[in-house]
Amino acid sequence: MSATQGPPTATGTPATPVPEQPSRWNQAFREITTGNAIISVLAVVLALFVGGIMIAFTNDGVQEAAGYFFSRPGDLLREVWYSVSGAYSALFQGSVYNFRRDSFAAGIKPLTETLTFATPLIMAGLGVALGFRVGMFNIGGRGQMLIAAALGGWVGFAVDLPYGLHMVAALVAGVLGGALWGGIVGLLKARTGAHEVITTIMLNYVAFYLVSYLLREGFLKTPGSNNPKSPATKVTAVFPDLLGPTYTLHFGFILAIAATIFTWWLLSRSNLGFQFRAVGLNPHAARVAGISVKRIYVYAMLFSGGLIGLAGINQVLGTTTSGFGAGLDSGIGFDAITVALLGRSKPWGVFAAGILFGAFKAGGFSMQAAEGVPIDIVLVVQSLIVLFIAAPPLVRAIFRLPAPGSAPRRALPNVTQEVAAK
Amino acid sequence: MSTVAPAVQPASPAADHRPEFEVVTSWKAPIALGIFTVVAFLLFVAFGREGISTLRLSTSSDLIQLPDLELPTLVTGIVISVLLLLITGVSVWMVRSKRRVPIWLISVFAVLFLIGFLVWAAAGETIPVPGLLFGSLSLAVPLIFGALGGVISERVGVVNIAIEGQLLAGAFTSAMVASLTNQPLLGLVAAMFAGVLVSMVLASFSIKYFVDQVIVGVVLNVLVIGVTGFLYSQVMAPNAELLNQPPRFERINIPLLSEIPIIGPVLFRQTLIVYIMYVAVAVVYYGLFHTRWGLRLRSVGEHPQAADTVGINVARTRFWNVSLAGAIVGLGGAYFTLGSVGAFGKEMTAGAGFIALAAVIFGRWDPIRATLAALLFGFASNLQNVLSVIGSPVPSEFMLMLPYVITIAAVAGFVGTSRGPAASGKPYIKS
Numbered sequence: 001m002s003a004t005q006g007p008p009t010a011t012g013t014p015a016t017p018v019p020e021q022p023s024r025w026n027q028a029f030r031e032i033t034t035g036n037a038i039i040s041v042l043a044v045v046l047a048l049f050v051g052g053i054m055i056a057f058t059n060d061g062v063q064e065a066a067g068y069f070f071s072r073p074g075d076l077l078r079e080v081w082y083s084v085s086g087a088y089s090a091l092f093q094g095s096v097y098n099f100r101r102d103s104f105a106a107g108i109k110p111l112t113e114t115l116t117f118a119t120p121l122i123m124a125g126l127g128v129a130l131g132f133r134v135g136m137f138n139i140g141g142r143g144q145m146l147i148a149a150a151l152g153g154w155v156g157f158a159v160d161l162p163y164g165l166h167m168v169a170a171l172v173a174g175v176l177g178g179a180l181w182g183g184i185v186g187l188l189k190a191r192t193g194a195h196e197v198i199t200t201i202m203l204n205y206v207a208f209y210l211v212s213y214l215l216r217e218g219f220l221k222t223p224g225s226n227n228p229k230s231p232a233t234k235v236t237a238v239f240p241d242l243l244g245p246t247y248t249l250h251f252g253f254i255l256a257i258a259a260t261i262f263t264w265w266l267l268s269r270s271n272l273g274f275q276f277r278a279v280g281l282n283p284h285a286a287r288v289a290g291i292s293v294k295r296i297y298v299y300a301m302l303f304s305g306g307l308i309g310l311a312g313i314n315q316v317l318g319t320t321t322s323g324f325g326a327g328l329d330s331g332i333g334f335d336a337i338t339v340a341l342l343g344r345s346k347p348w349g350v351f352a353a354g355i356l357f358g359a360f361k362a363g364g365f366s367m368q369a370a371e372g373v374p375i376d377i378v379l380v381v382q383s384l385i386v387l388f389i390a391a392p393p394l395v396r397a398i399f400r401l402p403a404p405g406s407a408p409r410r411a412l413p414n415v416t417q418e419v420a421a422k
Numbered sequence: 423m424s425t426v427a428p429a430v431q432p433a434s435p436a437a438d439h440r441p442e443f444e445v446v447t448s449w450k451a452p453i454a455l456g457i458f459t460v461v462a463f464l465l466f467v468a469f470g471r472e473g474i475s476t477l478r479l480s481t482s483s484d485l486i487q488l489p490d491l492e493l494p495t496l497v498t499g500i501v502i503s504v505l506l507l508l509i510t511g512v513s514v515w516m517v518r519s520k521r522r523v524p525i526w527l528i529s530v531f532a533v534l535f536l537i538g539f540l541v542w543a544a545a546g547e548t549i550p551v552p553g554l555l556f557g558s559l560s561l562a563v564p565l566i567f568g569a570l571g572g573v574i575s576e577r578v579g580v581v582n583i584a585i586e587g588q589l590l591a592g593a594f595t596s597a598m599v600a601s602l603t604n605q606p607l608l609g610l611v612a613a614m615f616a617g618v619l620v621s622m623v624l625a626s627f628s629i630k631y632f633v634d635q636v637i638v639g640v641v642l643n644v645l646v647i648g649v650t651g652f653l654y655s656q657v658m659a660p661n662a663e664l665l666n667q668p669p670r671f672e673r674i675n676i677p678l679l680s681e682i683p684i685i686g687p688v689l690f691r692q693t694l695i696v697y698i699m700y701v702a703v704a705v706v707y708y709g710l711f712h713t714r715w716g717l718r719l720r721s722v723g724e725h726p727q728a729a730d731t732v733g734i735n736v737a738r739t740r741f742w743n744v745s746l747a748g749a750i751v752g753l754g755g756a757y758f759t760l761g762s763v764g765a766f767g768k769e770m771t772a773g774a775g776f777i778a779l780a781a782v783i784f785g786r787w788d789p790i791r792a793t794l795a796a797l798l799f800g801f802a803s804n805l806q807n808v809l810s811v812i813g814s815p816v817p818s819e820f821m822l823m824l825p826y827v828i829t830i831a832a833v834a835g836f837v838g839t840s841r842g843p844a845a846s847g848k849p850y851i852k853s
Contacts, residue, residue, distance in 0.1 A: 054649075058656040137636055192834040197583070197636060198783055199833060201776050202826040213819035337640055374655035379648025383641045390638070391631035 036344070042395050043388035044356075051381040052084040055373055059083035087373045094366025095359035105246075110362060112249040116319065118358025120145075120311035120332050122256040125339030125350040126263045127182075127307030131196075132345040133267060134300035135280040140185060140200030141308045141333025143207030144178040148309030149328050150211050150220060151177035153316040156233040157323075158219070166236040171255075171313055178309015179302045181207060186301025190294035196301070204333070212326040222323065230323045239318040252318040256354070259310060264347040266303070276300055308336065338386045357382060451523040454831070455510040458535055462506050466499030466538050471545035471815070478550045479684055486683050495545040502538035506531060540805075547812040554808050555688040555801075559696070560762055562800025564589055564771070566699055567754025568778025569785065569792040570706050571617070571747035576787055577710065578743040579723035579736075581847040583639025584624050586775025587646035588748050591616040592755020594650040597766035598658065600668035606760045609668055610695070610753065617752020618745045620646060625744040629737050632849040643775070651768050658766065666765045671695060695753065695761045702750060707789045719743055723843035726850040736850045754778075780829040787842055799825040 056062050062083055065075040093099065095114045101107040124141050131138035138144075152174025161169055181203060188194040214220040215228040222231045239251035267273040278286040279296045287293050311332060316324050339357050343349030364378035388395050396403055475495045479488040509531045513523045540549060568585045575582035592613035600609025624642055628635040658665045671693035680690040710716035718739060721729040726736045754774075759766050777799050785792030806821035 054652060058653065139640065188830070188834050194830070194833040195783075198780060199830055202780060202830045202833075205773070205826040206823050206830075209819040209823040213817050216819070217817065334640075334644065338644065341637060341641075374652050376648045376651030376655065379644055380652060381648075383645035383648060386641045387627065387638070387645070390633040390641070391627055393631055394627075 036392075038401070039392045039395050040342075040389055042399055042401075043385050046388050046395065046398065047381045047384035048088070050384055051377050052088070054377060054380065055087050056080045056083050083371075087367055087371045087377075090367040090370040090373075091360070091363035093363075094370070095363030109247060110366070112243060112247040113362040114355065114359040115253050116248045116250070116358070117361040118355045119250075119252040119256045119318070120314050121335055121339050121357050121361075122351055122354030123259050123311035123314060124308045124332055124336030125343060125354050126259055126347060127178075127304040127311070128336045128340035129343060129345040129347070129350045130263060130267070130276070130307060131300060131304040132340055133280045134276045134296060134304075135283065136186075136189070136196050136297065136300055136304070138182065138185070138200055138301070138304050138308070139197060139334075139337065140182065140203050140305070141311075141336045142329045143200070143204040143333075144181045144305045144308040145312030145315070145329040145333055146207040146211045146326065147181040148174040148178035148312030149316045149324055150214060152309075152313035153230055153233065153324060154219060156237040156317055157231045160234075161236060163236045166234065167239065167317065170233075170237045170317055171310075174313025174316070175306045175309045178312060179306035182301040182303075182305015182308065183298060185305075186298035189301070190297045208326055215326060229325045232323045233317055233321040237317055238321050239314075248319075250318040252314040255310065255314065256351075259307060260347045260351045263307065263350075267347065272299065308333070311336070335382070338382050341386045342389060344389075449517060451528065452510060452513045452517055455506075455513050455523075455528070455531055458531070459503070459506045459510045462499075462503045462535060462538060466503050466542050467496075470496040470499050471542060472496060473546035475541040475544040475546075476548040477540070477544070478548055479552070481550075481552050481687055484681070484683070484687060486681060488683050490548070493541055495541055498541045499538060502534055502541075505534055506538070509534075536801075543809055543815055544812065545815075549808060549812065552684060552687050554804060555684070557804040557807060558797065558801040559688060559692075560800075561803050562797045563696055563699055563757045563761065564754035564774050565778045565781055565796035565799055566703065566793050567757070568751050568775055569781040569796045570702055570789055571749075571751035571754075572779055572782035573785070573787055573789050573792050574706065574710075574719070574750070575621075575744050575747040576782060576846045577723045577843050578719045578740050578747075579726060579843060579845045579848065579850070580625065580628055580740055580744045581635040581639065582621075582624065582744070582747060583636055583779065584620055584642040584646075584775075585751055585778050586771055586773065587639075587643040588617040588620045588751035589755040589758070589771045589775050589778075590643075590646050590650055590769070591620050592752035593758040593770055594653070594755075594766055596752075596756035597668045597759035598665055600760055601665050604669055606669050606671050606694075609760050610756050613752040613756035614749040615752070617748035617750070617755065619748070621745045621748025621751075622741075624748075625741045628849060629740050629744075632851060635847055635849075647769055650766075654766065654768055662765070668759050668764065668766075670764060671760055693761050695757045698753065702753070703789060703793050706750075710789060720843070722850075723845055726845050730850070730852065736852070740850075751775075751778075777825065780826070783842070784829050784832045798828070802828075 056079075059079065061079040062076065065072075065079040069076050094110050096111050098107050098110050101109075124145065127144070128138050128141065152170045152172075155173040156166070156170040159166065159169065185196050185199045185203065188199050189196050211220070212228060215230060220230045222229060241247065242249045242251060242253065265273075267276065275286070275291045275296050276299075278289065278291055279293050279300075283293045286296070312329070315328055315332075320328075335357060339353045340350055342353035342356070343351070360378045360382060364375040367373050367377075368375045393403070395401070473495050475493045475498070477491040477493070479491060480486070509527060513527065516523050543549075568589055571588065572582050572585055595616035596609035596613035599612035600606050603609075620642060624635070624638050627633045627638045673691055673693055674697070676690040680686045682690075710720065718729065718734050722734060722736050722739045729739075730736050755771070758770055763770065778796065781792050781795040781799060784795040802821065802825045806818050809816070809821065810818050
């Protein structure tokens with residue numbers, strides 16, 4: 001930063017204004033305002049603001065009050081405040097703490113819902129983030145989750161094993177299923193150079209139709225039922241509840257934490273992770289350094305698919321144990337991309353982003369029920385957050401923040417070139 | 423985002439150490455043809471079905487009535503399988519004599535295989551060929567518009583994953599504006615504006631802020647799904663009779679042309695949007711390869727630095743051509759509401775944008791080939807519809823899967839080589 005360099009030593013041009021040494025407060029302020037964290041926070045604020053505008057504009061009360069705006073303008077403002085604050089407080093009460101409940105145990109239930117919703121988002125987000133770190137874009141979350149659920153779910157309902165072992169077997173089968181579906185992409189990329197964006201999108205559809213078929217006529221079909229839905233998972237394979245049967249939070253959340261730690265270890269402590277990051281930063285340099293880039297592509301997609309497969313099997317063994325349909329992923333595969341972007345592809349960042357999006361999901365449903373605001377607004381807010389975070393200059397321009405590395409505002413009046421030329 | 427390397431170049435095939443004069447031949451085409459021939463023999467001969475397959479070639483309203491084509495299923499299957507074997511043999515011979523297998527030979531192979539499959543599937547039943555083709559075209563129209571937009575956008579150097587979002591935005595606004603004004607033409611214009619709007623966000627984020635284009639595209643899709651879904655539930659659905667009853671375009675029969683047997687009713691008894699599509703395909707093709715605009719556009723997508731050196735404003739060219747692409751895709755979105763379905767529904771495009779993207783790549787970034795690819799996808803989906811009516815011998819899911827499997831095979835290089843515009847997906851940072 002030029003601010004720390006002190007007065008310039010060159011004395012050739014006396015017209016150059018000498019920047020004053022900014023105070024320590026000023027420096028601290030600049031460090032905060034130019035950091036990444038502030039951009040993330042402001043992006044969330046901006047997105048919520050835009051979402052608020054949409055809620056207010058489509059609210060019936062607001063539209064009514066707008067009709068007589070010129071006679072009583074206060075009504076409009078009041079209605080806008082009611083609609084937006086009502087929606088967002090419902091969002092908060094549905095995702096963190098419900099003040100209307102008597103006891104703490106009942107009031108905190110929304111937070112456990114949030115964590116339940118966050119569990120698959122964290123797992124799948126880690127998978128997508130791992131792909132990002134290797135320079136690969138895995139949009140195939142849907143397919144990988146479906147195949148994982150198909151294989152793991154089959155082990156879960158068709159095999160008889162003792163308690164505990166059954167769960168582990170189903171987990172392993174699911175993770176392998178996801179890894180298999182991801183590995184195909186890696187293999188295709190390594191062998192033929194097929195772009196992973198296209199192959200993952202296509203494999204999503206292939207998996208969807210394959211699982212639909214298996215549910216209708218194949219080995220996932222419930223005997224004696226025409227419903228395209230699998231049988232319920234056996235009790236021996238179901239994840240145990242973490243906080244008792246009143247809460248939905250299950251063992252999957254522990255797995256999500258474990259997956260985060262594993263991904264962190266893999267990426268920043270292991271030999272393979274070093275190769276992953278090297279390929280992601282510059283595949284040509286990595287090849288020169290003796291890393292087999294093709295092999296890394298395959299490994300990366302195996303791990304990425306495996307983590308997303310964990311999300312798929314989590315849904316079958318933990319969240320909806322009564323059997324699954326072809327709509328099992330319910331958008332998690334795509335949400336995982338935004339989670340990974342929001343978490344800046346760092347394992348713990350993904351963890352935090354997953355919890356935030358889990359909160360949006362949990363709160364979105366209660367917002368829809370309580371205030372009649374469609375849950376689609378959550379999609380809008382989520383995508384805007386990612387858009388804003390991806391373009392820090394835009395957020396800085398909106399909030400008039402200084403760019404990192406730019407010179408601080410000069411204390412002396414700035415002499416423009418036109419004036420100086422006279 | 424700095425963590426995503428834009429479009430990692432795959433390592434070049436291990437052809438570096440070969441002497442330069444040796445002609446590199448690929449066995450991919452004969453292998454692929456061989457696999458399909460084996461499938462043909464298995465399906466049409468080994469598991470051949472007895473009976474007569476009837477192909478109806480005319481509809482009752484046609485001027486020239488063609489008699490129904492009645493083919494003995496098993497014999498036709500054997501004949502076609504032998505023909506396929508011959509073509510495979512020719513391709514093997516061509517590769518052995520260091521020649522490329524021409525694309526027309528592969529096309530003939532594909533058409534023969536399809537006819538063989540149709541005949542096999544229709545054993546003891548009747549397939550209405552004009553209906554099959556007509557439905558295929560209707561399903562393909564939005565894909566073709568989407569693919570054209572994708573071709574322009576990628577040729578100018580911006581990966582357009584947001585085709586889905588542009589289609590959906592077009593469908594939503596066209597339904598709303600056409601319902602309000604009772605003018606389908608105004609709906610069409612509104613759809614173009616909506617597509618342009620989505621494109622401009624894509625363009626400004628990727629060109630001005632250098633955000634990874636794939637990321638912007640994916641996020642834009644989610645954003646458009648969210649915005650249209652929100653407005654649909656909140657505004658459109660409660661006032662459906664006012665806001666979601668768009669008038670549809672009337673069918674226009676083109677005199678003489680519409681009376682050509684088989685293809686006449688399919689191609690020339692269509693709505694205005696479909697005729698606009700014919701024109702759009704021709705104009706985009708001519709414009710891209712035979713005008714100054716197209717040359718500039720392609721140069722920016724292939725080598726922006728060189729284009730900049732000769733005085734082409736790369737950022738501006740990219741921005742306006744991506745916007746144009748959005749307008750074209752928006753037209754495709756309008757087809758959902760003003761042409762085929764009628765009323766807007768949540769997420770009604772149902773992944774058509776991604777199939778259009780596949781058509782772009784399958785068509786090797788060429789407007790004509792991409793159109794043909796889109797037609798193929800439309801045909802495969804509609805074939806499934808028709809076969810499910812007459813009782814398909816293949817589970818419908820596998821028919822629906824077919825376009826995606828074909829695309830994977832195409833991207834993996836079994837159908838010729840596919841290489842996109844060199845600078846597609848890479849931001850141009852002027853230094």
